[in-house]
Amino acid sequence: MVKKQIENFDLEQICNSGQCFRMKKLAENKYRIIVGARYLDVYQKDGESIFYCSLEEFTEVWEEYFDLKRAYKLYIEKINPKDTYLVNAAKLGGGIRILKQDLWEMIVSFLISQQNNIVRIRRCIENICREYGEEKITASGEHYYAFPKAEAFACLEEDDLKACNLGYRSKYVVRAAKAVVAGEIDLQAIEKMKYAKAKEELLKIFGVGVKVADCICLFGLHHLEAFPVDTHINQALEKHYKRGFPKRRYKGFEGVLQQYIFYYELFGEKTE
DNA sequence: TAACAGGGACGTA
DNA sequence: TACGTCCCTGTT
Numbered sequence: 591m592v593k594k595q596i597e598n599f600d601l602e603q604i605c606n607s608g609q610c611f612r613m614k615k616l617a618e619n620k621y622r623i624i625v626g627a628r629y630l631d632v633y634q635k636d637g638e639s640i641f642y643c644s645l646e647e648f649t650e651v652w653e654e655y656f657d658l659k660r661a662y663k664l665y666i667e668k669i670n671p672k673d674t675y676l677v678n679a680a681k682l683g684g685g686i687r688i689l690k691q692d693l694w695e696m697i698v699s700f701l702i703s704q705q706n707n708i709v710r711i712r713r714c715i716e717n718i719c720r721e722y723g724e725e726k727i728t729a730s731g732e733h734y735y736a737f738p739k740a741e742a743f744a745c746l747e748e749d750d751l752k753a754c755n756l757g758y759r760s761k762y763v764v765r766a767a768k769a770v771v772a773g774e775i776d777l778q779a780i781e782k783m784k785y786a787k788a789k790e791e792l793l794k795i796f797g798v799g800v801k802v803a804d805c806i807c808l809f810g811l812h813h814l815e816a817f818p819v820d821t822h823i824n825q826a827l828e829k830h831y832k833r834g835f836p837k838r839r840y841k842g843f844e845g846v847l848q849q850y851i852f853y854y855e856l857f858g859e860k861t862e
Numbered sequence: 863t864a865a866c867a868g869g870g871a872c873g874t875a
Numbered sequence: 876t877a878c879g880t881c882c883c884t885g886t887t
Binding site: 608700703704705706707708710711758762796797798799800801802805818819820821822823852856 | 867868869870872
C-alpha cells in the first residue's frame with residue numbers, strides 16, 4: 591500500500607470526466623479501476639490517496655497511468671484571469687488528470703461512445719469484457735475481466751456484438767479489430783506518431799470521426815493538444831467563446847482545458 | 863403509449 | 876454542406 595499527498599488529483603472528478611469507463615466509485619472515498627489486465631483499489635480523502643498496491647507497482651504502473659509526475663497546477667496558472675468562465679471551470683474540475691490509457695481500449699471505448707450516454711457506454715464495455723475478456727482473479731479472490739484484445743473480436747461477424755448492446759456500433763468494433771489483426775492498422779506505429787499524423791491515421795478507421803479521433807488522441811495517446819468537440823463543448827464554445835477558443839494561448843495543453851470545460855458543463859452551476 | 867435525446871459517423875445527394 | 880439513418884435505453 592502506498593500513501594501520497596497529491597495535488598490536482600481527484601478520482602471522483604476523473605470518474606465523472608468520462609475518459610475512463612472502467613473506473614468505478616465503490617463507496618464514499620473508495621475507487622476501483624481495471625486497466626487492461628490489471629486491477630487497483632484506491633482510497634482517497636482530504637487530498638490523501640492510498641493506493642492498494644506495492645511501491646514497485648505504483649512507480650512502474652500507476653504513477654505513470656494517472657500522470658502523477660505532471661504538474662497540472664502549471665496549466666491552471668496559465669489560464670487568463672480575465673476568463674472567469676475558464677477560471678471557474680478549472681476551480682471545479684481541477685482534480686482531473688488526463689490518464690494514460692491503452693490505445694486499443696480507447697479506440698473501442700470511443701467507437702461505442704458515439705450517440706450514447708455514459709451509463710450505457712459503461713454497460714456496453716462491461717458486457718464485451720465479460721463475454722470476450724480474459725477472466726482474472728485478484729489475490730483477495732475477486733473476479734474481474736481484462737479488456738478484450740483485438741484478436742478476441744476479429745473472428746466475429748459484424749453484428750455479433752449487438753448481443754452486448756452495442757447496436758449499430760457493433761460493426762465498427764468488429765471491423766476495427768479485423769483491421770488491427772490484419773495489420774491494416776498498426777497500433778504501435780500510431781503510438782509513435784505526432785498528434786496530427788496520429789489523428790489522420792485514426793480517421794481511417796471505419797466509425798471514427800473527428801470527435802472520436804480526438805478523444806482517442808487525448809486519452810489513448812496522451813496528446814494533450816487534442817481538443818475533442820462534442821455537443822456539450824460546442825454549446826460552451828458558442829456561449830462563452832464566440833470568437834473561438836484561444837487555442838494559441840493554451841497551445842500544447844488545450845485538451846486539459848477541454849476536460850475542465852466539459853466537466854463544468856456537466857457538473858457546474860447552471861447559470862442560464 | 864409515444865416521442866425523444868443521449869460525448870457521432872456514414873452514405874447519399 | 877445538409878440530412879436521414881443507424882441501435883438501444885432511460886426519461887418525459
